[in-house]
Amino acid sequence: MTSRNYDVVIVGAGSVGAPLAMSLSEAGVSVLCIDREASAGQGNNKCAIGGARATHSERAKVILGLRSLEVFRNWKDDYGDDIGWYQGGYTYVAYDGDTLELFRNNVPLQQEAGLNIRIIDSREMLRLVPGINPEGLLGGTYSREDGSANPMKCCYAFHRRASALGAEFRFGETVTGLESSDSSVTAVVTDRGSYSCGSVVNCAGSFATQIGRMDGVDLPVAPESHEAGITEPVARLFDPMVVDIRKAPGSANYYFYQHDTGQVVFCITPEPPIPGTDIRETSVFLPQVAARMTQLYPRLANLKVRRVWRGIYPMTPDGAPILDSCGPDNHYVAVGMCGQGFMLGPGIGEVMARLITGSSTDDDRVVLQDLRLDRAYSSEEALK
Ligand SMILES: Cc1cc2nc3c(=O)[nH]c(=O)nc-3n(C[C@H](O)[C@H](O)[C@H](O)COP(=O)(O)OP(=O)(O)OC[C@H]3O[C@@H](n4cnc5c(N)ncnc54)[C@H](O)[C@@H]3O)c2cc1C
Secondary structure, X not given: OEEEEEEEEEXXXXXXXXXXXXXXXXXXXXXXXEEOOOOOOOOHHHHOOOEXXXXXXXXXXXXXXXXXXXXXXHHHHHHOOOOXXXXXXXXXEEOOHHHHHHHHHHHHHHHXXXXXXXXXXXXXXXXHOOOOOOOOOOEEEEEOOOEEOOHHHHHHHHHHHHHHOOOEEEEOOOEEEEEEEOOEEEEEEEOXXXXXXXXXXXXXXXXXXXXXXXXXXXOOOEEEXXXXXXXXXXXXXXXOEEEEOOOEOOEEEEEEEEOOOOEEEEEEEEOOXXXXXXXXXXXXXXXXXXXHHHHHOHHHHHOOEEEEEEXXXXXXXXXXXXXXXXXXXXXXXXXXXXXXXXXXXXXXXXHHHHHHOOOOOXXXXXXXXXXXXXXXXXXXXXXX
């Protein structure tokens, strides 16, 4: 079956593909978005715990984060859907001088990029997160405009708006190949048909490398397993997402926040990383993260954990996404979202839509320069 020609075919209706379909439709572009799952956001989008911040140490991610926060914050007023937005802020805690020094070095760059962030002392931290362990607490950072939202509600909302604007979605359909002639992709082939297109965008998350290879392009994106969990709901204990970037045996940073419906949601970064696509929950995760969380915030010891789950971070060597075209000029990539695809998705959708329609802004050019495919990948983000 060959259907009509689309200006743009997007592979993947996840954290990035769904908002991109919306932004392209807003620009009047005809869009087809294909996903092998049964509905939008069923890939890694649904594994995300919903943290949304602009607190990053790289300017491109600060810019994308700020714009995405604006979309999350205003969504209900603009379009009416409840996406679970809660502006609780983010706080990075410091219990040693090196960590505080790292924050002190980052904050000016973050402020310069437009982030409302500041260093707070231990007294203010104790007010912000009542019950946090005061022993050795030096303070940390606080960015009050960060927050959280529900990744599934967001993805559905983006999908609904994109559809209302005319975007087409085909679910339960797997992209199996790309057809090219001269130096252009001409059609996207699936297990159910073939769709001719003006451009294609690879938003395939942890399967991005497979799509790249269909055009002979090797993308530096590797899957890594990460686990998360959620407690029973309780009355509000604290507002911000709490991030502790200290390392401990078997883990690097961990973070937790209280959802707008009362549950505490949490995640930890395994150290060394666990490469691969295994999404079976482990018996290591819960004891490991619980010990660290209750040491930092003893009141959590009273909460029951309801559920844990495991998903994939599509990692790049430097922890930042890749936004570019690759191989043929009309083959675009928005891949390698690492642990931040949900929080950056709306901003990335807009930047990619303007790139494709030839209407990039000055800020977009900064982002696209920093996140291009042929960058050195030499730095590693401090606040990943
Ligand atoms: C435990 C955990 C917690 C996380 N917490 C957060 C968080 O708090 N905040 C945050 O910002 N991020 C978080 N993340 C990371 C976030 O989930 C990812 O960065 C994000 O979902 C990646 O977005 P994506 O659009 O690239 O991929 P996805 O959302 O996975 O979308 C890719 C889509 O492509 C489809 N696809 C792939 N191949 C094909 C094909 N051949 N044909 C058709 N369809 C295809 C898939 O079905 C999928 O729906 C977390 C991740 C995990 C695992």
